[in-house]
Amino acid sequence: MNNKNKTVVRSMDILNLFIDHAELTFQEIIEISGIPKTSVYRMLMSLEEMGLVEKGADAKYRLGLLFLQFGHLVSSRIDIRQIAYPIMQELHKDVEEAINLIVRQGDEAIYIEKVDIHQKVRLYTAIGRRSPLYAGACSRVILSFLRDHEIDAYLETIELHSFANGTITDKDLLYETIRMARMNGYTLSNSELENYTSAIAAPIFDHRGDVVAGISIAGIEANYQDENIPVLAAKAIEAAGKISRQLGYNRI
Numbered sequence: 606m607n608n609k610n611k612t613v614v615r616s617m618d619i620l621n622l623f624i625d626h627a628e629l630t631f632q633e634i635i636e637i638s639g640i641p642k643t644s645v646y647r648m649l650m651s652l653e654e655m656g657l658v659e660k661g662a663d664a665k666y667r668l669g670l671l672f673l674q675f676g677h678l679v680s681s682r683i684d685i686r687q688i689a690y691p692i693m694q695e696l697h698k699d700v701e702e703a704i705n706l707i708v709r710q711g712d713e714a715i716y717i718e719k720v721d722i723h724q725k726v727r728l729y730t731a732i733g734r735r736s737p738l739y740a741g742a743c744s745r746v747i748l749s750f751l752r753d754h755e756i757d758a759y760l761e762t763i764e765l766h767s768f769a770n771g772t773i774t775d776k777d778l779l780y781e782t783i784r785m786a787r788m789n790g791y792t793l794s795n796s797e798l799e800n801y802t803s804a805i806a807a808p809i810f811d812h813r814g815d816v817v818a819g820i821s822i823a824g825i826e827a828n829y830q831d832e833n834i835p836v837l838a839a840k841a842i843e844a845a846g847k848i849s850r851q852l853g854y855n856r857i
Contacts, residue, residue: 615640616648620657620668628665685809685818686718688851693720693820696844700837702824704844705804707743708817710735712763714744717818739765739779740772742794742804743821749786750808750816756783771796791838795826803829805837807845812853820845 618638622629629637635645649666652658656671686706693704703721707714716734738748738759748756765774771794773779786792791807806821822837829837 612648615644616652619645619648619652623658623666623668628661628667630665634666685848685852689809689818689820689848690718690720692844692847693718696820696822696840697721697723700822700840702822702828702837705743705821705823707747707806707819707821709738709747712738712759714738714741714747714819716743736768736798737763737766739763740768740794741798742792742806743819743823745782745794746786746792746806746808746819746821747816749783749792750810768798769796769800771800773797789838790842793829793834793838795829801826805829805834805841807838807841809845810849810852810854810856812855814854814856817852818848820848 615638618640619634622634622637626633626637631645631649634640634649635642638645640648649658649660653660653666653669656669658666659669660666685708689706693706697704697720701723703719705716706718707716709715713735714737716732719732736744738744748759751759760776760779765776765779766772767774773782782792791805793803793805795803802823803826804821804823806819808816809818809820811817820841822841
């Protein structure tokens with residue numbers, strides 16, 4: 606084992622101590638871990654600098670706030686997937702189109718679940734795929750229901766690039782689609798990430814009323830025209846509402 610790997614393993618040994626101990630002094634960490642004093646000191650300095658541990662005024666070490674942030678992200682995403690999956694299956698069985706679940710990750714959206722067993726024409730959407738928040742119905746539904754200042758901050762810094770024939774690359778038009786999404790309760794995309802594909806998405810909210818995910822119905826563009834749009838939109842909104850209610854959202 607090289608020195609870098611050994612340091613990582615020992616650092617994890619120190620972090621694992623806090624599973625059974627809410628707080629530990631420097632000396633207690635040395636005694637329980639069996640790691641030499643100089644190594645413990647060096648690793649604690651690095652862990653503290655990264656926000657993984659913090660040292661209180663009482664000279665005791667505790668897990669840092671970064672773990673709280675990671676823990677919240679992991680638990681919320683797992684909960685959303687567990688809650689959403691049976692609802693996605695039900696929706697997929699009804700419409701026989703691909704159903705995607707997406708969450709925000711920085712300036713991007715990431716697909717965390719999909720159901721497309723009965724879809725006749727498969728789309729290239731895969732779990733783990735990323736897309737910018739402005740492109741595609743499922744990504745843009747998250748952007749559309751962020752707080753106003755978050756939307757403004759995002760659009761001030763982002764550069765809009767084209768991915769397919771219908772990608773929105775004009776910020777005035779993007780603002781208009783956001784306004785329409787808020788009014789209608791859903792987003793619609795045509796050939797934004799891939800040519801000849803369309804999607805209709807609805808926002809998913811948590812108990813605080815914050816948008817935390819989006820659910821979309823997606824397929825070939827020909828199926829997302831005229832009278833089909835309000836029908837599919839209503840189904841996406843209904844599914845999103847079911848998931849939101851199970852996340853504690855009560856304003857529906």
